[in-house]
Amino acid sequence: MGARRLAEMQVEVTVFATLRKYLPDLPVGGSKYIKVDPGATPADLIQILGLPADEVKIVIRNHVITELDEIVEDGDRIAFAPAIAGG
Amino acid sequence: MTRKIVRINMSNQKATYEDVPKKWAKWGGRGMTSAIVFEEIPPTCHPLGPNNKVVIAPGWVTGTPAAPSSGRTSFGGKSPLTGTIKESNAGGLSGQKIAKLGLAAIILEGTPAKDQWYYLVITKDGVEFKDASDLMGKGMYEIDEILWKDYPKTAVIGIGQAGEMKLSNAGISVNDPENKPGRYAGRGGLGAVLGARGIKAIVIDDAGGPGVDIANKELFEKGRKNLTEAIQEHALTKKDGGLNAYGTDVLMNIVNEAGGLPTRNFSAGQFEGAAKISGEAIAEVVEKRDGKGMTGHGCHPGCIIQCSNIYPDESGEALVSCLEYETAWALGANCGIDNLDIIARMTRECNDLGLDTIEAGNSIAIAMEGGLLEFGDAEGALKLFNEIRNKTPMGRILGQGVEATAKAFGVHRVPTVKGQSMPAYEPRAIKGIGVTYATSTMGADHTSGYTIAPEIAGVSGKLDPLTDEGKADLSLAFQASTAFIDSSGYCLFIAFPILDIQTGFEGMVDTVAGVMGIDLTGDDAIALGKEVLKMERLFNERAGFTKEDDRLPEFMRYEKLPPHDVVWSMTDEELDKVFAWVHED
Structure with missing residues (x-):
């Protein structure tokens, strides 16, 4: 357990549009840092943050659109968005 | 009732009504404006000269009862900004009212005597030509207000001072339900072309108009229901979904x-x-x-x-x-x-x-x-x-x-x-939209082939925005389906639910088939879209455009864009594939 805690990582997370209601303390444009275990994926972050998985349509990791099962790394910025488009 | 075209000659202030000729009978919206522009406007004419025209057309289903989100009006002509053909469409009140007057198109042609300005009033009884002296020099907020005093609850199409000056960035305004300007056929300077016709504003009053015929009511109703359900179900377009709650700026x-x-x-x-x-x-x-x-x-x-x-x-x-x-x-x-x-x-x-x-x-x-x-x-x-x-x-x-x-x-x-500047998506970082910008018949235009859907939004599949592969085909597919939707009178945003929900797509096609009384499948929709693109492309060729015009600006090839530090890397050969079919099919 102790060894695992040492390996704990920190990632920056943010949410957009209709997902904002699940993290009401975040101001528009705001983000927060959370601690995760090595090997964590965006799908895990969605659980940790309490976002409804079926409402998350887009995951952006360090400005690159990514998949739910991609493993995140220490210091990553991960953004979650619902279905969006328009123009 | 047969749909009519009203041809309004500003040289002699006469309006004539004609049945829609057979060759244009299948068109609405963008298909109609582009077909008329293709046939009637000399491609090499000066956009502000006497031979250009403004063509206005509601879509196929516009003005029908309860077809959801279908109030678009298409405006067409030769663009002073680009020198190409132009179709620019807007929401607001005009489309439904034009359609309910039984009109498939309004053709504005000719030029009045120097410094003569008019506003037109189009009703079920015909077209009145009114002296616009009192409206000149005024902006659209005031114009809408003044005209609603005499013509309440009408659609007001008009140009501001930019159109009076015939500036290449002059758009055409349509009023919204609160009678405010802001629903613009903005792109491409068609406001200057309206100004060149001596027209400051057009009032559309549909009171007592014949309405829109629906050839197959059963099919229309079935399609309307399926389409409505798809829009109401999709996360993006449903009530309190991304677009409803935050508007298009949800993208920022x-x-x-x-x-x-x-x-x-x-x-x-x-x-x-x-x-x-x-x-x-x-x-x-x-x-x-x-x-x-x-x-x-x-x-x-x-x-x-x-x-x-x-x-x-x-x-x-x-x-x-x-x-x-x-x-x-x-x-x-x-x-x-x-x-x-x-x-x-x-x-x-x-x-x-x-x-x-x-x-x-x-x-x-x-x-x-x-x-x-x-x-x-x-x-x-x-x-x-x-x-x-x-x-x-x-x-x-x-x-x-x-x-x-x-x-x-x-x-x-x-x-x-x-000649037209790019909208809000960087083509170096989102390659498919760059193909659309480069090859669109309209100049740089995101709406003419919105590859953002799969490249960013995860709608209609998912593609890496940073790679070139497959983007030429993707852009063409979007350009063709868009030309079809732009002809329908539906707002382009119905594309998102119908791309993801098959019954919604079928429903949309059924409403068009129902109104027009034709057999239509999804494949036909793409074929019709390509037919529109072909007319537009040929007009541009005859105006002097070549494949060398289908390129992004030079600096995007050598200036790296942060944060991805990427340049525009698509080959010219790949870009030239997009419209190669025009001379092969």
């Missing part, structure tokens, strides 16, 4: 996050002030000011998506509708401006003067790069609109759009294709 934060938000005249892909001008920020302002502002506003009766908004001023009074993504970006991020209130004021200036917000913001950005003022100087940018209002030489330069402004200020980083 996400495109910025993906590194594809053009910033400070296309010198970076991210703007540090993006959140402050995002849809989320607009929604917060509306809520905090607790006045006449709103999100979830509909631009025309019968829209069930309602992506528009009314932005309130500091005291809660309505300031402008609508603050869209493209607008907030062009007047904001691309000018380095993060002050939403000033962006809203600039938007109101555009709506009043009759300017396309994309080209207006991009022209200011070019002037900033050229040293007229600093990037981020919001107050300075706002004041520039007085130059246009006062008809100064500076105002006339800015009102000519990005390319003219770049020449005046000695700027070589010019983000245009075929």
